[in-house]
Amino acid sequence: MHDPHLDRDLRQTEVVKGILIEADRVVVEILLPYPAGGWVANLEAAARAALAERLAGRRLELLVRQRVHAHQVQEGLSPMPGVKNIIAVASGKGGVGKSTTAVNLALALQAEGARVGVLDADIYGPSIPQMLGLSGKPESPDGKTITPKRNHGLQAMSIGLLVGEDTPMIWRGPMVTQALQQLLTETAWDDLDYLVIDLPPGTGDIQLTLCQRVPLSAALIVTTPQDIALLDARKALQMFNKVSVPVLGIVENMAIHVCSSCGHAEHIFGSGGGERMAQQYGVPLLGSLPLDIRIREQADGGAPTVAAEPDSDLTARYRAIARCAAARLSEQGRSRAFGMPKIVIQNT
Structure with a gap:
């Protein structure tokens, strides 16, 4: 059985936890270390095909569970309470659809079975x-922490x-980083598998400071195929390398446009740029997304594509990217900060 998200045989990933053979049935237990609800049906079909000759008339029962683990963060930092993994979504350059991709990625991870939050x-x-x-403004029941706002099943801050929609944030860098630290640490995140952070574009002092202070499990780079966008995307990738944050891969946005009237396909921003960058830096191209008016309209309307059209081809693309990113993260070292017993000694 092949895992397309890791491009390996499942037996090499040690996800098969048990096999029970009885007179009339064969039970196979699989524990996936990443959310993959949309792949379970294909996994079951592949298992039946692979075991068809060995079943000898027995029925196959496939028990698939998933468990997301907390993974290591930068040296000197500790994972946050209530958040197993933080994934930064960066671009280096504005206008490439980073925020739209971050929101749809979060919704896709949730659709696959994870508990997800988004930090702007x-x-x-x-x-x-x-x-x-x-x-509406978020509430603070205890006066110390902020309750995240919720919609489409996501927790968000x-x-x-x-502040008001028209209020400009005329702040210097230190004020911005302090504000972000407060938003991150003073929000009462509720048992998240993944917190997706939509980073501001660029690779300056603010971005570098955030990457050094926020306990990141990994990052993901969004770019268009355009050479100018790729220049800044490379800088963003190198920034994460310098602060020892693993890059899960590259998402190529606005890769192709298909005319809704005549069906003509055109690479408006060039072609193959994301793949060339992925090969150059030895990271995977997690997927490509088209330039589609629905993505823009749905995000502007408050219901991103994965929420608005859960059965669409666009959503299938986002979910495939989410599974590949989560699978890549599952291969990294696990954090010891979670799952360890806490010993308290008291005099009685």
């Missing part, structure tokens, strides 16, 4: 509230929820 780290230009259809 773009203090100067927050867009997550509109994309997720969020309104953004500076845009705390």
Whole structure:
């Protein structure tokens, strides 16, 4: 049985936890270390095909479970309470669809079976509230922590929820990083498998400081095939390398446009740029997304594509990217901060 997300045989990934053979049935237990709800049907079909000759008339029962583990973060940092993994989504350059990709990636991870949150780290230009259809200020029941806003099943936090839509954030770098630290650490995230952070574009002091202070499990780079966008995407990738944050891969956005009237396909921003960059830096191209008006309209309307059209081809692309990214993360070292017993000694 082949795992397309890791491009390996399942037996090499040690996910087969048990096999029970009885007179009339064969039970195979599989524990996936990443969310892959949309792949289970294909996995079962592959298992039946692979074991057909060995079943000898017995029926096959496939028990598939998934468990997301917390993974290592940068040296000197500790994972956050209530959050197993933080994934940064970066671009290096604005206008490549990073925020739209981050939101749909979060929704896709959730659709695959994970508990997911989104943090809008773009203090100067927050867009997550509109994309997720969020309104009203978040509550603080205890006066110390903020309850994240929820919609489409996601937990979310953004500076845009705390200030007016027309209020400019005329802050210097240290104020921005302090504000983000507060949004991150003072939000009462509720048992998340993944927190997706939508980073601001660029690779300057703010981005570098955030990458050094936020306990990141991994990062993901969004780019278009255009050479100019790729120049900045390379800088973003190198920034993560310098701060020892693994890059899960590259998402190529606006890769092709298909005319809705005549069906003509055209590579408006060039072709193959994401694949060439992936080969150059030895990271996978997680997937390519088309330039489609529905993606823009749905994000603007507060119901991103994965939520608005769960059965569409576009959603299938986002979910495949989410599974590949989560699978890549599952191969990294696990954090010892979770799952260890806490010993308390008291005098009685």
